[in-house]
């Protein structure tokens with residue numbers, strides 16, 4: 001059996017889980033094994049239906065009093081979530097467990113590996129089944145690909161986000177059976193857990209989910225300089241992000257950073273303003289479908305990655321785009 005962890009945060013599914021499920025589906029086909037999924041908390045009908053389209057046979061739904069006490073939504077605790085997966089590993093001995101290579105996916109699977117002493121490979125993009133699995137995985141934020149051999153009764157893999165197109169239509173849809181169970185947790189499993197949440201930008205779309213991202217770099221010049229980027233993002237219903245230089249200088253909070261040590265974005269359009277396009281920045285922006293670069297330097301690295309470019313001063317170009325948009329909208 002091949003098992004995929006379906007990541008949910010307060011009942012909202014992380015779409016990257018379906019990339020993991022696509023790779024899991026390929027593995028199940030290579031090895032003629034049934035495909036199962038596991039999630040923590042609850043599973044909406046819509047989720048169960050989507051899993052059926054991938055040919056998932058059984059969905060294991062883990063819950064625990066300790067994590068949901070008083071709430072309908074289950075709060076996050078990495079070792080506790082891992083324990084739910086460990087219970088299925090012990091009971092059903094899957095050949096592999098896959099999860100999204102998100103912050104949480106990687107964290108939970110690292111706990112699973114530590115609890116079971118099983119081998120784990122993070123950020124895989126390809127896998128060839130066999131006694132040992134041959135996996136291709138991304139290193140250094142995607143600037144290097146590495147082949148690795150993974151041996152073990154159960155192999156643990158996470159899938160690099162935005163690296164595998166989600167495929168469903170070639171699979172035979174299944175009616176998904178559900179197996180609800182209560183995870184047995186120890187005190188140790190609850191040592192790290194969410195106790196409160198602080199929303200940073202209430203009502204605004206998050207960087208990870210925005211369809212348009214307006215990003216600023218050193219060229220913006222100051223914290224105040226971001227006002228024109230905010231204005232453009234508001235007009236487009238998008239979010240504002242920045243390079244490490246601007247978070248380092250305190251012009252934007254670290255939560256807004258795009259890149260290897262910040263957020264990975266995947267908008268339809270990334271408007272990059274006064275950003276040079278260092279590799280560590282581009283790693284976070286490579287999920288963008290289109291890039292519009294605004295930069296005074298025609299030779300800036302970002303120009304070689306951009307679909308569209310405006311060579312010019314962002315302080316003139318950005319307000320001009322906003323003005324044109326307002327004019328066209330009447």
Ligand SMILES: Cc1cc2nc3c(=O)[nH]c(=O)nc-3n(C[C@H](O)[C@H](O)[C@H](O)COP(=O)(O)OP(=O)(O)OC[C@H]3O[C@@H](n4cnc5c(N)ncnc54)[C@H](O)[C@@H]3O)c2cc1C
Pocket residue numbers: 216217218219220242243244245246257258259260261262273274275276277278279280281284294295296297300312313314315
């Ligand atoms: C381990 C490590 C991790 C890192 N992680 C990240 C990360 O997660 N994210 C990240 O962004 N960086 C990261 N960096 C830093 C990265 O290497 C670059 O230093 C950084 O991205 C550069 O930021 P920048 O493009 O804003 O600034 P610069 O490189 O200084 O570029 C500024 C650009 O603005 C242009 N410009 C100037 N004035 C104007 C104007 N008026 N109008 C238009 N254009 C103008 C310039 O031509 C230039 O291209 C990391 C570095 C390391 C070593």
